[in-house]
Amino acid sequence: MMADMDRRDVIDRVAIPRKDDDLLLGRHGLDLLMPMHAMIDPEGRIVHIGPSLSRLAGNRPLVNRKLTDCFSFNRPQTVRGPADLHGIGGHRLDLAFRDGRAVRLRGVAAPLAGAGGLVLNLSLGLRELADLGGAGLTCTDFSATDMTVDMLYLIEGKNAAMTESQRLIMRLNGARQMAEKQAFTDTLTGLGNRRALDxxxxxxxxxxxxxxxxxxDLDYFKQVNDRHGHAAGDEVLKAVAHVLTDVTRDRDLVARTGGDEFVILFRNLVDPAIIDRIARRLIVGVEQPITVGDATCRISASMGTALSTAYDVADPVQMMADADLALYASKRAGRSRHAVFDACLHVPPSE
Known part of the structure; x- marks a missing residue:
């Protein structure tokens, strides 16, 4: 009975009378000035907590429990039980909930006159500001003089700035990737260009x-341009590009290197028989009639291939020249065919 009277005396003497107008600072005044406070009786028991501390505690029971049963003290580290609380008045505190998430709090303890006891004025530790201790607190849960509110605005401003910076970086990266893609892409056909090939x-x-x-190299393409115009020729080139990408694999590169000239790089493929079969399918595809408006366009293709394994050290310049020799050998043999470079193909191409 005497302990209960002492706890009520603590509440009455400090700032929480039974009638708010009995003292200048009543319950609501204390909650307004220190919304995250806790009042401790001489026995070390929590007798009252502010509304913000109550929200932060959530389902954790605090009132009528020993302070050291509810919180662990990181500062001062000497606090282990109720008997250690008598010397913390005026000291800075660093403590955390024992139950559930160990939300860190900082604050100061003020001794109470008369019946004794303490008032703890608490606020969130810096590491808890990111999500406000997981309790969904708002600015209204902090006193107007609490620097936490200013920190929240700074964090919000920082997050907004970082979000905008990330968006800007994403836009810049997207623009850079688009520019790089355009730099390596033939604008008419969407194939790779000479830069991509190199x-x-x-x-x-x-x-x-x-x-x-x-x-x-396309056969009879000049006749398409002469007879139907360059717009029709462009449509034919697009159709040829579609055939080339259909016949080749994803790992291969198809590039347009000139008006009606294309180059295919077959990655990890140097079997002449397989390449010849692919070339025949490609020629058959290119020879299909291409309708452009009211016109029907017919073309074919001649092809020449050089294999990297035919050289001690693969030289792209030499291989391009040798593939050209094989290409013109196909044209001299009647066009619409494919040839693989051989050392006997030493005669330079003629127009």
């Missing part, structure tokens, strides 16, 4: 990966 050749040679380089 890079792919350099990568294959540097990695020591065997490959075949196949030059493709």
């Amino acid at each position: 890079r792919a050749l350099a990568d294959l040679v540097a990695a020591g990966i065997p490959f075949a380089l196949c030059n493709v």
Whole structure:
């Protein structure tokens, strides 16, 4: 009975009278000035907590429990039980909930006159500001003088700035990737261009990966331009690009290197028989009639291939020249066919 009277006396003497107008600072005034406070009786028992501390505690029971049963003290480290609380008045505190998530709090303890006891004025530790201790607190849960509110605004501003910076970086990366893609892409057909071909050749040679380089030149394409105009010729080139990508694999590179000239790089494929079968399918596909408006366009293709394994050291410049020799051998043999470079093909191409 005497202990209960002492706890009530602590509440009455400090700031929480039975009638709010009995003292200048009543319950609501204390809750307003220190919404995250806790009042401790002389026995070390929590007799009252502010509304914000109550929200932060959530399902953790605090009132009528020993302070040291509810919180562990990191500062001062000498606090282990109720008897150790008598000397913490005026000291800075660093403590954390024992139950559930160990939310860190900082604050100061003030001794109470008369019946004794303490008032703890607490606030969230810095590490808890990111999610406000997981309790969904808002700015209204902190006193107007609590620096936590200012920190929250700073964190919010920082997060907003970081979010905008990330968006800007993503836009810049997207623009850079788009620019790089455009720099390596033929704008008419969407195939690779000469720059893409040179890079792919350099990568294959540097990695020591065997490959075949196949030059493709369209037959009778000039007649399409002369008879139906360059717009029709562009549509034919797009149709040819579609055939080339359909016949080749995803790992292969198809590039347009001139008006009606294309190059295919077959990665890890140097079997002449397999390449010849692919070339025949490609020629058959290219020879299908292409309808452009009211016109029907017919073309074919001649092809010449050089194999990287035919050289002691693969030289892209030499391979391009040798593939050209094989290509023109196909044209001299009647067009619409494919040839693989052989050392006997030493005669330079003629127009």
